[in-house]
Amino acid sequence: MDSNAAALSIPELDSLRTIAGTMIPADAALGMPGADDPVILHDIARAVGRDLLLVRQALAEIEAKSGGAFAALDRDEREALINGYYAAGGAAIMALGRLILGAYYRDDRVLLSLKQEPRAPFPKGYTLEQGDWSLLDAVRDRAPLWRDDRKELAT
Amino acid sequence: MSGNERVDVLIIGSGASGAAVAWSLAETKMRILCLEQGDWMKPTDFPTNGRDWEARRYGDFDIFPNRRGRDTDYPVNDDNSPMKVANFNGVGGGTVIYTAHWPRMHPSDFKVKSLDGVADDWPIDYWTLERFYEENDRMMGVSGLAGDPGVPPRNPPMPPIPLGKTGSHYGKAMNKLGWHWWPSDTTIATTPYEGRAQCINLGHCTPGCAQGAKASTDITYWPLAIRAGVELRTRCRVREITTDEHGMASGAIYYDAEGKEQFQPAEVVIVACNGVGTPRLLLNSASGKFPNGLANSSGLVGKNLMLHPWPMISGYVEETLDGGKAPITNLWSKEFYETDRSRGFVRGYTLQFNRGMGPANQAITSAASGQLPWGRDHHRVYREMFEHRVGIGVACDDLPEEHNRVTLDPVLKDSNGIPAPKIDYAISDNTRRMMDHGIARAEEILTAAGATRLYCSRAALNSPGHLLGTCRMGTDPERSVVTEWGRSHDVKNLFIVDGSVFVTGGGVNPTSTIQATALYIADQMKQRLGNLFD
Numbered sequence: 001m002d003s004n005a006a007a008l009s010i011p012e013l014d015s016l017r018t019i020a021g022t023m024i025p026a027d028a029a030l031g032m033p034g035a036d037d038p039v040i041l042h043d044i045a046r047a048v049g050r051d052l053l054l055v056r057q058a059l060a061e062i063e064a065k066s067g068g069a070f071a072a073l074d075r076d077e078r079e080a081l082i083n084g085y086y087a088a089g090g091a092a093i094m095a096l097g098r099l100i101l102g103a104y105y106r107d108d109r110v111l112l113s114l115k116q117e118p119r120a121p122f123p124k125g126y127t128l129e130q131g132d133w134s135l136l137d138a139v140r141d142r143a144p145l146w147r148d149d150r151k152e153l154a155t
Numbered sequence: 156m157s158g159n160e161r162v163d164v165l166i167i168g169s170g171a172s173g174a175a176v177a178w179s180l181a182e183t184k185m186r187i188l189c190l191e192q193g194d195w196m197k198p199t200d201f202p203t204n205g206r207d208w209e210a211r212r213y214g215d216f217d218i219f220p221n222r223r224g225r226d227t228d229y230p231v232n233d234d235n236s237p238m239k240v241a242n243f244n245g246v247g248g249g250t251v252i253y254t255a256h257w258p259r260m261h262p263s264d265f266k267v268k269s270l271d272g273v274a275d276d277w278p279i280d281y282w283t284l285e286r287f288y289e290e291n292d293r294m295m296g297v298s299g300l301a302g303d304p305g306v307p308p309r310n311p312p313m314p315p316i317p318l319g320k321t322g323s324h325y326g327k328a329m330n331k332l333g334w335h336w337w338p339s340d341t342t343i344a345t346t347p348y349e350g351r352a353q354c355i356n357l358g359h360c361t362p363g364c365a366q367g368a369k370a371s372t373d374i375t376y377w378p379l380a381i382r383a384g385v386e387l388r389t390r391c392r393v394r395e396i397t398t399d400e401h402g403m404a405s406g407a408i409y410y411d412a413e414g415k416e417q418f419q420p421a422e423v424v425i426v427a428c429n430g431v432g433t434p435r436l437l438l439n440s441a442s443g444k445f446p447n448g449l450a451n452s453s454g455l456v457g458k459n460l461m462l463h464p465w466p467m468i469s470g471y472v473e474e475t476l477d478g479g480k481a482p483i484t485n486l487w488s489k490e491f492y493e494t495d496r497s498r499g500f501v502r503g504y505t506l507q508f509n510r511g512m513g514p515a516n517q518a519i520t521s522a523a524s525g526q527l528p529w530g531r532d533h534h535r536v537y538r539e540m541f542e543h544r545v546g547i548g549v550a551c552d553d554l555p556e557e558h559n560r561v562t563l564d565p566v567l568k569d570s571n572g573i574p575a576p577k578i579d580y581a582i583s584d585n586t587r588r589m590m591d592h593g594i595a596r597a598e599e600i601l602t603a604a605g606a607t608r609l610y611c612s613r614a615a616l617n618s619p620g621h622l623l624g625t626c627r628m629g630t631d632p633e634r635s636v637v638t639e640w641g642r643s644h645d646v647k648n649l650f651i652v653d654g655s656v657f658v659t660g661g662g663v664n665p666t667s668t669i670q671a672t673a674l675y676i677a678d679q680m681k682q683r684l685g686n687l688f689d
Contacts, residue, residue, distance in 0.1 A: 022529070022530065023530070024533055025531060032534055078530075079529060083529050086529060094523065097519070097522055098213055098523075101518040101519045101522060102207070102210035102515050102519065103210070104515075105209070105514040105517075106206050106209070106514070106515060111514060114538075114541060116514060118206075119206070120204055121203040121208060121356075121357040121358040121365075121480075122203045122365040122366060123355075123365075123366070124355075125354075125357055126355075126356040126358070126480035128356045128477060128480065128481040129317060129319055130317040131320065131322050131326075133318065135318075135323060135327060136326065136337070139304065139329075139330075139335060139337060140302060143304065144305075145305045145335055145489050145492070145493065146261050146262065146263070146305060146307055146489065146493065147261070147262065147493050148307075149262045150282070153266065153269055153270070
């Protein structure tokens with residue numbers, strides 16, 4: 001494995017496409033693309049950065065667990081393999097999951113489907129309602145809960 | 156090695172405490188220099204400027220230096236600790252990457268030996284620090300609501316952050332249980348304040364505030380200190396504090412931005428590098444006269460590390476709440492803060508109520524907890540969670556134990572070749588019982604709030620630690636590293652002003668107390684300028 005390589009290789013990207021599409025499949029009814037959507041996949045690949053080695057390791061381990069033919073498995077088998085591998089933990093699959101989710105949940109189509117504005121928080125910000133301050137009335141009249149050391153140590 | 160002009164006061168570290176002490180001492184008109192290993196932060200660099208704002212908290216704005224890995228960071232070997240070191244290296248230090256949750260320690264926290272028969276009392280008390288807490292609240296700009304029966308009286312200068320839907324939901328549950336709750340004090344400005352704009356809710360602002368509404372010392376103390384004549388030199392990583400033939404500190408050797416070794420002579424040296432960085436520096440300053448590290452005749456430099464174990468309990472309600480569209484800080488509860496031996500442990504904890512998460516963090520967090528599946532069920536489950544999350548942190552008071560410590564790693568070094576710190580930390584039985592109690596109470600609260608899918612992340616899951624206690628203050632030179640006013644027992648012109656000097660840590664975020672203590676020590680120094688070294 002070349003630790004100095006700056007990006008995933010073509011075979012790795014092919015593997016990533018299948019794996020990402022298994023992890024987060026498209027849902028037409030919800031208007032959600034899959035994580036194997038070309039735009040999202042490009043964002044995932046672009047964002048690998050410091051996690052490159054871990055992501056490579058995760059891709060290789062998934063392929064190894066499937067006998068080198070992850071794409072040939074049926075959908076149930078692919079999902080079971082991914083969920084089992086993820087549940088077992090480890091830095092590699094956690095990094096891959098974090099990378100895919102981080103890119104997927106900033107895609108315009110995904111955010112719009114979730115009724116979110118597809119934008120950065122700054123500079124517009126968001127509105128936070130005041131809430132019901134009268135709820136505090138039940139607390140205001142309580143006796144002090146904190147211990148006054150001056151009184152306790154004086155006795 | 157290059158030489159520099161001698162200064163009266165050399166401060167090492169520009170974070171919470173270094174900034175406060177620099178500002179306070181500036182009125183003496185002494186020549187004051189601060190060396191900071193990191194850079195100034197630019198508002199345009201903060202994550203919420205971009206669409207990748209959530210992902211960057213796992214990258215260049217991660218709270219863990221080992222993952223963040225900036226070239227201004229130093230590595231920490233925390234393999235032998237269930238909790239990881241949280242810090243930031245830059246002007247403002249840890250106040251750049253923090254939640255801005257702003258509780259004070261309680262009066263009882265300073266007197267645990269006298270009141271509860273455990274650990275040690277501080278040599279000073281809450282009431283000594285009270286006016287410095289107040290001064291610091293004005294300087295940092297605190298938002299909150301007076302009248303809280305859970306804490307001693309205080310008057311935050313700005314109104315609290317809105318309860319929002321999430322806070323109201325929590326409040327109803329807490330009232331149902333009859334337990335204390337109150338909107339948290341925070342250093343997030345809710346009105347225009349001293350040149351800072353008020354918060355417009357840029358989402359979770361732990362990784363820095365693009366708008367400048369969240370206080371960090373680079374935008375609070377430092378502009379005033381610099382205007383008053385203090386010099387702040389960035390990209391200067393101190394390797395060691397030097398001493399002269401009389402055993403007095405003579406200055407510091409540091410590496411500048413080009414990696415060139417420099418010597419900075421000084422009449423007084425103040426260390427403000429946090430509870431891990433400070434013992435690291437003192438241990439790296441060993442010499443023939445101080446073979447076990449500088450200021451370490453007690454052998455306590457690096458020992459008694461406290462990190463605040465912090466279980467997180469989360470769940471999901473049917474009602475749509477605030478999600479991640481506002482600061483995470485929401486409410487606190489002091490119901491279980493003070494000692495009640497019937498609970499099976501001494502001391503106590505704060506319950507910290509959080510808002511939800513943004514879209515990506517919601518997915519990352521719930522996937523990591525095993526609650527969000529991969530595959531065809533992913534979207535259905537995600538939609539039941541997003542903007543429905545409630546979560547409570549249990550901020551536990553971990554009492555000091557000498558085996559919890561910072562030492563120098565025999566192998567690991569930073570980019571300048573300076574030995575890195577190694578952390579050894581284990582959670583005590585008392586703290587474990589406290590954690591279990593807090594987890595059970597949090598689950599009761601979330602259940603009362605109508606939450607399901609409860610999930611507990613115990614402190615063992617890489618939770619970030621506060622850094623306290625490794626150069627404790629006291630009157631006995633054999634049982635403490637610095638005096639009750641922050642001066643080394645061994646080196647009469649060496650001071651420590653950060654969380655290292657804590658004798659106990661309480662069950663609260665410590666920054667408010669760190670800065671109040673730094674202001675107190677600076678005040679003591681100013682009162683003793685005529686005989687500072689006696």
